[in-house]
Amino acid sequence: MIYAGFVIAVIYGILILYLSQGIDRLPIFEMKTQTYFQGFSIIVPFRNESKNLITLLKSLKDLKYPSERYEIIMVNDDSNDHSVSLIQEFTASNPDLKLIILDQKGLSRSPKKEAIKKGIEASSFEWIITTDADCTVPPKWLNALNQLINTNDPKMIVAPVTYGHDTGFLHHFQVLDFLSLQGTTMGSFGQAQKEFLKPFLCNGANLCYHKEAFKSVEGFKGNDHIASGDDVFLMEKIQEIFPGQVHFLKSSEAVVETTSQNTWKALISQRSRWASKTSAYKSIKVKMIGLLVLAYNLLLIFLFFFGFAGMVPWGSIGLLFLIKFNLDFLLIYKTSKFFKQTDVMRSYFFSSLIHPFYTVLVSLLSLNKNYRWKERSFR
Numbered sequence: 001m002i003y004a005g006f007v008i009a010v011i012y013g014i015l016i017l018y019l020s021q022g023i024d025r026l027p028i029f030e031m032k033t034q035t036y037f038q039g040f041s042i043i044v045p046f047r048n049e050s051k052n053l054i055t056l057l058k059s060l061k062d063l064k065y066p067s068e069r070y071e072i073i074m075v076n077d078d079s080n081d082h083s084v085s086l087i088q089e090f091t092a093s094n095p096d097l098k099l100i101i102l103d104q105k106g107l108s109r110s111p112k113k114e115a116i117k118k119g120i121e122a123s124s125f126e127w128i129i130t131t132d133a134d135c136t137v138p139p140k141w142l143n144a145l146n147q148l149i150n151t152n153d154p155k156m157i158v159a160p161v162t163y164g165h166d167t168g169f170l171h172h173f174q175v176l177d178f179l180s181l182q183g184t185t186m187g188s189f190g191q192a193q194k195e196f197l198k199p200f201l202c203n204g205a206n207l208c209y210h211k212e213a214f215k216s217v218e219g220f221k222g223n224d225h226i227a228s229g230d231d232v233f234l235m236e237k238i239q240e241i242f243p244g245q246v247h248f249l250k251s252s253e254a255v256v257e258t259t260s261q262n263t264w265k266a267l268i269s270q271r272s273r274w275a276s277k278t279s280a281y282k283s284i285k286v287k288m289i290g291l292l293v294l295a296y297n298l299l300l301i302f303l304f305f306f307g308f309a310g311m312v313p314w315g316s317i318g319l320l321f322l323i324k325f326n327l328d329f330l331l332i333y334k335t336s337k338f339f340k341q342t343d344v345m346r347s348y349f350f351s352s353l354i355h356p357f358y359t360v361l362v363s364l365l366s367l368n369k370n371y372r373w374k375e376r377s378f379r
Contacts, residue, residue: 001299001302001303001306001312002303002312002316002320004299005299005303005316005320006320008292008295008296008299009296009320009323009324011292012292012293012296012323012324012327013323013327015289015292016327016328016330016331017327017330018187018191018196018197019183019184019187019188019191019331020183020187020330020331020334021187021190021191022186022187022188022189022190022191023183023186023187023190023331023334023335023338024190024334025190025191026186026187026189026190026248026250027250028250028251029144029147029148029249029250029251029254030251031140031143031144031147031251031253032147034143034146034147034150036146036150037065037066037069037146038069038125038126038127038145038146038149038150039069039070039124039125039126039127040065040069040070040071040125040127040128040129040142040145040146040208041070041071041073041119041120041123041124041125041127041128041129041211042060042070042071042072042073042129042130042131043073043075043115043116043119043120043123043128043129043130043131044056044072044073044074044075044130044131044132044133045075045077045104045111045112045115045116045119045130045132045133046074046075046076046077046079046083046133047076047077047078047079047083047111048079048080048081048083049079049081049083049133049134050081050082050083050086052133052134052259053083053086053087053090053133054086054090055136056131056133056134056135056136056137057072057087057090057099059135059136059137059138059139060072060097060137061094061097062139063137063139063140063141063142064139064140064143065140065141065142065143065146067096067097067098068098069125069142070098070125070142071098071099071100071123071124071125072097072098072099072100073099073100073102073119073122073123074087074099074100074101074102075101075102075103075104075115075116075118075119076101076102076103076104077104077111077112077115078104078105078111083133084101087099087101088101100122102115102118102119102122104118109224109225109226110220110223110224110225110226110228110230112228112230113219113220113224113230114224116130116220116230117219117220120211120214120219123211125211126210126211126212127145127149127208127209127210127211128208128209128210128211128214129142129145129207129208130204130205130207130208130230130231131204131205131206131207131256132204132205132258134258134259135161135205135206135256135257135258135259136164136256136257136258137256138252138253138254138255138256140253140254141253141254141256143253144159144249144251144253144254145157145159145208145249145254148247148249152247153245154210154245154246154247155209155210155213155238155242155245155246156207156208156209156210156213156234156235156238156242156245156246156247157207157208157209157246157247157248157249158185158189158199158202158203158206158207158235158246158247158248158249159206159207159208159248159249159251159254159255159256160182160186160206160249160250160251160254160255160256160338160339161178161182161203161205161206161255161256161257161258162175162178162179162182162255162256162257162258162339162341163175163178163257163258163259163260164257164258164259164260165341166260169347169350169351170260170261170262170263170264170267171260172344172346172347172351173347173351173354174260174261174267175260175341175344176332176344176345176347176348176351177271177351177355177358179332179335179336179339179341179344180328180331180332180335181201182335182339183331183332183334183335184201184331185199185201185202185203185248186248186250186335186338187331188200188201189247189248190248192244197285197286197289198239198283199235199239199246199248200232200236200281200283200286200289201232202231202232202235203231204230204231205256205258206254206255206256207231207234207235209234209238213238213241213242214234216241216242217234217237217238217240217241218237219234220233220234222237223280226277226280228273228274228276228277229277229280232277232281233277233280236281236282236283250338252338252340255339268358268361268362268365271362272362272365272366272368273366275362275363275365275366276366276367278290278366293359294359294360294363296324297355297356297359297360298356298360299320300317300320300321300324300356301356301357301360303316303317303320304317324352325352328352329345329348329352332345332348333345
């Protein structure tokens with residue numbers, strides 16, 4: 001098992017160093033003076049988000065972008081709280097804000113995808129942006145997206161997402177875990193020219209694409225039976241039809257903040273829901289990466305118990321743990337510098353002790369394709 005462990009560690013090390021190099025290769029996108037302003041339709045599906053909506057709406061109102069060049073389409077996914085009335089009150093208080101509310105009854109197997117599709121059908125502009133109701137957008141968000149479109153002529157833009165600044169170990173653990181996902185995303189885009197591995201992660205809380213590209217790939221057709229994946233499966237399809245035209249916007253002006261989960265139970269439920277779509281990826285390489293990460297974490301857990309049983313020397317166990325500890329630190333620290341969240345690295349040591357157990361638990365729970373989200377059951 002120890003020999004197999006070192007083989008896994010070597011392969012894992014190559015992957016993490018490859019992604020870490022990709023983060024460095026991906027240039028910071030510098031803002032410049034703009035003369036042409038694209039039109040954006042911002043689509044926000046929501047269900048029972050009364051506690052978060054006002055924060056999002058205020059940030060959308062404060063965007064430093066010509067008001068006539070963007071619209072906000074709020075798609076109500078069968079809410080039974082005060083979300084709709086809150087939006088209506090906000091709109092009445094801000095009549096200059098171009099905002100409409102649509103109703104989506106959530107009768108499909110993927111109500112979020114149906115909500116986005118409904119929003120696109122009602123949109124006035126050529127560029128679609130999706131974000132979530134529990135997010136906050138930065139003032140120059142649209143300016144950054146606009147400049148990348150005018151400069152690089154993409155079909156899709158993947159943009160950065162992180163958690164807001166909060167306190168407590170649970171929050172810091174989530175930030176570190178999320179930074180590893182964002183680092184993987186940026187690293188794969190930074191290495192995209194090598195074509196060894198196509199970018200395979202993105203986040204629907206900060207995603208922009210051309211309406212015609214969405215139509216060209218027939219939207220969510222082919223994965224509309226899967227409840228989640230309104231982001232990664234769409235990116236996978238657009239990359240296939242429009243190779244080289246999916247870009248990552250590495251700009252601090254484009255970072256969208258979302259909210260962390262309040263309990264470990266809610267966190268594990270969320271992450272297992274995210275992980276449940278891994279088997280639906282088309283790329284064999286992506287599936288192999290998922291298995292590699294799971295194998296390393298599972299190995300560490302087995303070795304931990306074998307160490308107490310006296311079956312494996314603690315020196316070998318410690319070395320395998322330190323290899324992963326340092327590799328992950330490299331990727332996460334590089335990412336935390338971009339997001340200006342290096343303060344959470346203080347929680348990295350204790351988080352790294354918990355993370356193997358957390359990863360394996362999430363992976364096992366994701367095998368059960370039935371889960372509950374927003375008071376509804378999904379398969």
